[in-house]
Amino acid sequence: EAQVTQNPRYLITVTGKKLTVTCSQNMNHEYMSWYRQDPGLGLRQIYYSMNVEVTDKGDVPEGYKVSRKEKRNFPLILESPSPNQTSLYFCASSLLAGGPGDTQYFGPGTRLTVL
Amino acid sequence: TQLLEQSPQFLSIQEGENLTVYCNSSSVFSSLQWYRQEPGEGPVLLVTVVTGGEVKKLKRLTFQFGDARKDSSLHITAAQPGDTGLYLCAGAPWYGGSQGNLIFGKGTKLSVKP
Numbered sequence: 001e002a003q004v005t006q007n008p009r010y011l012i013t014v015t016g017k018k019l020t021v022t023c024s025q026n027m028n029h030e031y032m033s034w035y036r037q038d039p040g041l042g043l044r045q046i047y048y049s050m051n052v053e054v055t056d057k058g059d060v061p062e063g064y065k066v067s068r069k070e071k072r073n074f075p076l077i078l079e080s081p082s083p084n085q086t087s088l089y090f091c092a093s094s095l096l097a098g099g100p101g102d103t104q105y106f107g108p109g110t111r112l113t114v115l
Numbered sequence: 116t117q118l119l120e121q122s123p124q125f126l127s128i129q130e131g132e133n134l135t136v137y138c139n140s141s142s143v144f145s146s147l148q149w150y151r152q153e154p155g156e157g158p159v160l161l162v163t164v165v166t167g168g169e170v171k172k173l174k175r176l177t178f179q180f181g182d183a184r185k186d187s188s189l190h191i192t193a194a195q196p197g198d199t200g201l202y203l204c205a206g207a208p209w210y211g212g213s214q215g216n217l218i219f220g221k222g223t224k225l226s227v228k229p
Contacts, residue, residue: 004157033217035219040221041221042203042219042220042221042222043158043203043205043219043222044219045216045217045218045219048216048217056216058216059216059218090157090158092157102163103160103163104148104160104217105160106157106158106159107157108155108156108157109155109156109157
């Protein structure tokens with residue numbers, strides 16, 4: 001089944017403890033992206049990757065790191081999490097970066113709480 | 116910073132009613148997408164509009180892209196409880212022409228009561 005998977009789905013952690021949220025897609029997609037969703041603020045793009053080894057900042061990259069060493073995986077790294085990073089995180093992928101009608105497929109989400 | 120303003124923020128209607136959701140910006144977008152998100156799940160793409168003035172229909176849903184490519188609307192005819200969810204518009208800025216930096220509106224939360 002074609003899908004985007006994220007792990008973990010739920011995570012409660014403490015301030016300053018490094019964590020990684022994994023994202024993997026099995027559709028051979030070039031483009032992958034991370035978003036956070038907060039009440040009243042909607043979905044905001046954190047980082048995106050047009051291809052392997054190519055990443056770029058979205059609208060809210062502060063406090064996050066990403067890497068794209070292989071096509072299928074795009075982990076999100078929080079080196080020193082803070083409470084303001086408590087949020088619902090979504091990973092997404094699409095076949096190509098750009099072009100009309102390019103469907104973006106979203107993962108199921110990771111709910112992160114930083115105490 | 117480019118923004119997409121969605122209205123209304125919340126909408127509660129009875130089954131069978133019609134409704135329209137708006138997505139507006141002062142910026143030009145190369146394409147605009149509409150997603151629907153249900154609780155506990157990620158957004159799912161409904162449609163992409165690309166050409167100014169374009170109208171697309173998906174069963175009871177009609178999507179329109181403004182002539183100037185700055186706004187879009189979603190019209191639902193004879194709403195059903197299954198239409199309940201969060202509707203999001205998302206635009207690809209004109210300068211890039213790609214989904215590299217996709218901008219989302221804050222969403223319209225629709226509730227259709229039987």
